[in-house]
Amino acid sequence: MTDLPTTTDRKLGLVIDLDTCVGCHACVVSCKGWNTENYGAPLSDQDPYGADPTGTFLNRVHSYEIQPETGPAQLVHFPKSCLHCEDAPCVTVCPTGASYKRVEDGIVLVNESDCIGCGLCAWACPYGAREMDAAEGVMKKCTLCVDRIYNENLPQEDRVPACVRTCPAGARHFGDLGDPDSDVSRLVAERGGMDLMPEQGTKPVNQYLPPRPRDALEPAGDVDVLAPYLEPVASEARGFIGWLDRALDRLPGGRDGEGP
């Protein structure tokens, strides 16, 4: 068993906007690229050109269909990686202390040199966010790009996780969710950000912004607020030309209009 810190100085994490995520997998692959080349063992791929290619990914995008009570079905893209929980069961279950939560920023990491590859942490994580690397035999997980966010070899603006830097739609945000005045905390407040599976009691740091309501053009009720915008001026061509003539007179420069 491994202890969690009683508190952390900051709560660094991600805010993921499900209204905006187009499901393009850009975050998935930039994560794969950065973390293959950087922190710890490379993210390996087995049978990469064969019948059943499987590899280690620290971030994956799932897509779900939702059928509302009325209106057409919807498709929601759902990126998922480690949520850096405050009460992270993957840490407390670790028999060697390899899994730990950092005091200064709350990032949950695996110290690969102490990891025995027992897989208990992956079993304990309710989100399925940890993946065992088949080549190295150690547990891999999102590091929140701990080797980017403080990296003095990178320009200041690049000191964000690779997935956030690359997201083309701007659906991923990084910051301190422990600071109520941070941009990410404000975004969560404005948009009704949510915990994933709060009933698990893990107190995830990462937050999800729900999709905005969809399909406002679907018929609903008798009052059509848009109707005045289509009030007819004519129903056939002859009437239209008459309207046109009058309307042209009212334009600037027309007979009834203003100068020149």
Place this chain on the structure above:
Amino acid sequence: MTRYQPRLDTSPPVSDEVRQTTCYMCACRCGIDVHIKDGRVAYIEGNRDHPVNRGVLCAKGSAGIMQHNSPARLRAPLKRVGPRGSGEFEKITWDEALEIATGWLKPLRETDPAKLAFFTGRDQSQSFTGYWAQQFGTPNYAAHGGFCSVNMAAAGIYTMGGSFWEFGQPDWDLTKLFLIFGVAEDHDSNPIKMGIGKLKERGARVIGVNPVRSGYNAVADDWIGITPGTDGLFILSLVHELLRAGRIDLDYLARYTNAPILVNRDSKSPDYGLFLRDDDGKPLVIDRATGALAPFDRPGVQPDLAASHRQGDITHKPVMHLIASRYLQRRYSPEAVAGTCGIAPDKIRRLAAEIARTAFDEEIVLEREWTDFRGERHEVMRGRPVSFHAMRGISAHSNGFQTARALHLLQILLGSVEVPGGFRFKPPYPKPVQAHPTPHCKVTPERPLDGPHLGFPRGPEDLALDEAGNPARIDKAFSWENPLSAHGLMHMVISNAHAGEPYRIDTLFLYMANMAWNSSMNTGGVMEMLTDTDENGDYVIPRIIYSDAYSSEMVAYADLVLPDTTYLERHDCISLLDRPISEADAAADAIRWPVVAADRDVRGFQSVLCDLGARLGLPGFVTADGSAAYADYADYITNHERKPGIGPLAGWRMGKNGLTHGRGAPNPAQLNSYIANGGYFVKPIPPEAAYMKPWNTAYQDWAVKLGLFDAPQPYVFELYSEPLRRFQRAAEGHGARQPPDHLRGQIRAAFDPLPDWYRPLEEAQTDAAAYPLHALTQRPMAMYHSWGSQNAWLRQIHGHNPLYLPTKVWQAHGFAEGDWARVTSPHGEITVPVAHMAALNENTVWTWNAIGKRKGAWALSTEAPEATKGFLLNHLIHELLPERGDGLRWSNSDPVTGQAAWFDLKVAIEKAAPPAESRPGFGAIASPVGRGPAELTWKVGE
């Protein structure tokens, strides 16, 4: 127990060096930072300063490292030793390969250059490859646009001097309502995602019109799950509603479009349907200030949209009258179109109302003074913040040209093109038809062609016909079958060459075009055509040369393979002469350069063409003494001048007083300047020139100064298209050049000078009861054409492509997870895995395109799911329409542009016992590159 927190180095070195070049994982051409460690590629991310992607990068771009290191890379030139299609080759040297190619091509140039058909696929160097083909002298050259998006491009250029995607973009910063029509997941990539992100951030609305609710349509606030092929009718219904309500921009229409221009309305007149012109040929309007006739562009004229004019016995009416008479008809009312389009009348009306409200009640006014082409000074720039984007769902139908025209009509009636908040052009666009070349096809042995191959015909006199009136080109582009085929018809080349119609060719020379697989309709048939022999046992298509970087399906069908480099090993220019990377606020071009050296015996294809051009003695590729004019493509990029002062790259040219941009002499250090600047060049447009570009004197002068064109060329948008009317007039029996009788009806109908809708051609002659479902394909965002499956990372995301079925079909046939179905069309049959999708038009099925792979290709295992369960819909689509019993071959294309109509497909479906593998199956081809490794633990640095 305990807590142990190890000390971490949070500032590890990232790389030895960052080299900035241009991505080639799709057609967006984003800027990338390639991190190099120990001389090898370690990591790829977006370039923050780049005008296209501003630092972001899609999944494909980030996976470029796997493409660059793909086991499917070709390693040396290959000469076929087995039968065509077997994949059996021997490695040869470059000298031998180039001698073979020269030996084949030189006699053709000396006798009949048309015997060479040179077609390039997703070529990003068309101004160069086209120039090479022109110097060779063959009329048979084009790239893959005829398969992809020519309907969009041609409709845009004929209507408003530019089109969606590469030629323009929504005003992402100001638009308030954004509608996307038929936008698949793959076009375009980062720019549209960034744009939608901006809109979402400020709460602007996005509306998706698409039978499939995935990707961008999934995040759209509203989804209109339209019936495929009916977008044109739906759009004209919106036009009907807006006209009825008078919610159109009359000031804009009068000033900047041909809505006030007078049209001859006397059906007995020889000029029926053509514009009334003055002695100088200028179209005429009634000047509202004087009530008299005036040239449309005369300073001070106020064109009248309403007044008719009688001259002699002939009545002339302004285009606006014709528009009102046409679209106010009841057949365009929401009630009339609802059934065909599959959209409730109320929903159409609400959308029209929302468009009207946003355009006119949320008008944008920018305090920027500008002067129009009539010399009138304007205090402000006025904008209608409704913008549109469209792609293949409109383009790939046989009514796509007119549908795209209908969409442009809607945009222009709203006054939302080239205004703040609307749709904006990207330099070198706007560029009207009259500023483009016409097609050229005059062949003279040992001489260049008489001009550029591709262009925009103004009338029948510009068609590419021989003296007998037969098609001059092997693909029959610019013939009466598809007169405005501005991108050629790549999908007809092999079929026509095999049929010997209009003539036989000797050598088929292809670049980056997977014609033996996903880039052909009727894939199985095409494989047979490529291997078919005549009575002497010789191949019907005698010789095939192919250049590709990877072991694609097409490689197996080549006699000679010229291996290309990966995109990180090559020079390229993304040129203002071609398809540049400009943004609405700036002209921009870019380069690729070898950020790493090739480790195989491969050469950039364009460098090979320079060499081959010199060996063939092509003008422009040899110097006066007969030696090679260019050492390689980099030398060409730097030193070639298309006309004095204008070269492939606009940045850092040599002026009289040092470095300059735009016009200038070649600069030997130009590529170094590009590299130092991150691989691109940007020239911002001054704010007073940034909108209203076709009419804005400041923009016109700026464009001339930069060298985009030689003199100001203001023009008005062509709601009524006179070039279309000229073809229609010919079909009515007027004029010297006459269409064959069997095409008169088709031309009369399809060349309507006002946008209209007709049922897609194959659908119109197919039994709807026998084939009740529409079948579509799209590429996923994380893949580009056939390239993605060789990529170890991307194929883990998209390795399977079930056929997605809507709930109604799923339930009616009692399908369950894991089931398979037999899918039939008038042309063929496939048996494939199926899956359920609810967010789908109820009469539409679809799948991911080009996930399915031929066994043995791309260095994949023959057991790869792409080869065992993957499939192509292409087997169900023919390049010809079903026979009509008239003995004629009717192309399955848009009759205006020749765009391949692969979205017209109708199918029937039934449950099938699961076969061992998807059908049809084809035998494995031998892999000239072996197979990929069993495991990857990729790490360059330690």
